[in-house]
Amino acid sequence: MSAKASADRTLRGRVAVVGIGETDYYRHGASPDPEFKLALKAILAACSDAGIDPRDIDGFASYSEERSEASRLAAALGTRRLRAATMQWGGGGGGCCAAVANAAASIVAGLADCVVVFRSLAQGQYGRFGQTTNIDTISGEKAYLMPYGILAPPQRFAMRVRRYMHERGVSQEALRAIALASYHHAQANPRAVMYGKPLDPAKYDASRWIAEPFHLYDCCMENDGAAGLVLVPAERAGEFRNKPAYVLGAAVGSGYRAGAIPHNSPHYASAGFEPVAADLYAMAGLGPSDVGVVQCYENFTGGVVMALAEHGFFAPEEANDYLAFDNLVAPSGRLPLNTSGGNLAECYMHGFELVLEAVRQVRGTSTSQARRNDVAMVIGGPMVTPVSNLLLGSEATL
């Protein structure tokens, strides 16, 4: 491969987010709209934010078994043509940044010019993640888990976090600080489902166990809603009304045999980002000290501890000191974290609300704006496989 071809193989600075939009966010089952209508509303909102005609969308990208499928969206919206339709394999929020990466790659490769990346969820319509019902027999990975009462995500991930806490000496208070930061930021965010419902250390400590080491407030919510963004080639970024947020890098994947079931991945006590974080920083040409604000997918707080450590913000043995409330809050904590409230307190939109919040941080329009906002990170889906991550930046970072 020539040096030029190698240098071309990057997303850095090639595409920009020019519009974001979301529906109202609801408690699970509370959406008045069906899931597909939620998707349409979020996409229309993102197009309106960008100032583009939805008919000019020529691609859709999503993840996690998204049901609002690209061809139906294109027909419903009357888009002039459909050129890219990419779905990321893997469940949970591991694909929330990968979907952006796939859309960006479609644009950089010349396959599409205006791609909407989105996620829609109506758990009232399709069933909750947190409850197991109507299953008679089970095979595959879940056959080794469900008969033993390992049914829903909290039970699937508690042992992994327990092992990490054991190996690295991580305290319950480190997990608590993450929950407190998310709830603190949600109190400034009127979109947040937990707006007006603050959390303090005593309330966390008194909350019931879901699966030790997870208290109630260590676990994400379950919600209905949709969120989307509009991605275009960087050379078009100036045509739109909002300040663009450029993709500086993205990476997807997992380490050696991360998918070995049941719970047989060789590097078990891990969020799965060790190779993926290195790829992200290499593409962006940046390191952890360049990142001003982080949105990190909280399926469970323990996964955030692992993911932040694997992205080099602190060594695992420093987690108890680093993960203190004051360090994690905007505007000027060491690392403002989940500044919209995230999955814990804004909305569990499978992490896509985190991507939108990173765009707001770069724009300077967050309800909990970080002082250092030129480079914003999103981390998707700790402890699942594949996982993904994303760095967005302002024009000054190009």
Place this chain on the structure above:
Amino acid sequence: MSGEATQTYLPQGLPIPVAEADGLSAPYWQGLHQNRLLVQRCRHCATWQFGPEWICHQCHALDPDWTEIEPHGRIFSWERVWHPSHAALRQHGPYLAVLVEIPHASGVRMIGNLLGDPAQVVYIGAAVEGVFEHHPHPERPYSLLHWRPSSAR
């Protein structure tokens, strides 16, 4: 020594494990039914493998052999579950699940319940032995493998 449970650790009504349509894990489930713990071991390169797959991840020989191993191991991690995620568990109260590492099969791991007091203190690294639990379901009988503390060191 491994034993056999006389009553089930969790209430009836949870999903019943069955082999995949392609039969990949059928020997494992049949083994539990006969009080035998089977995991895969490659006949070419002797690599242990669990859960099962159609190929040895080390040397790529297809159809790894099933090998019986002693159900002894050490607790690699654990959790105490309080929130009922299934209607069958609603009135049940907390229960313990453990991830057990099998040192004599190169550290393959498996999940089961830890028998005894659900409030017991659980130690990572503690020795445990397997206990087969048979569910005489009228249409789909099945068997599970649980664990209890052992004196082995």
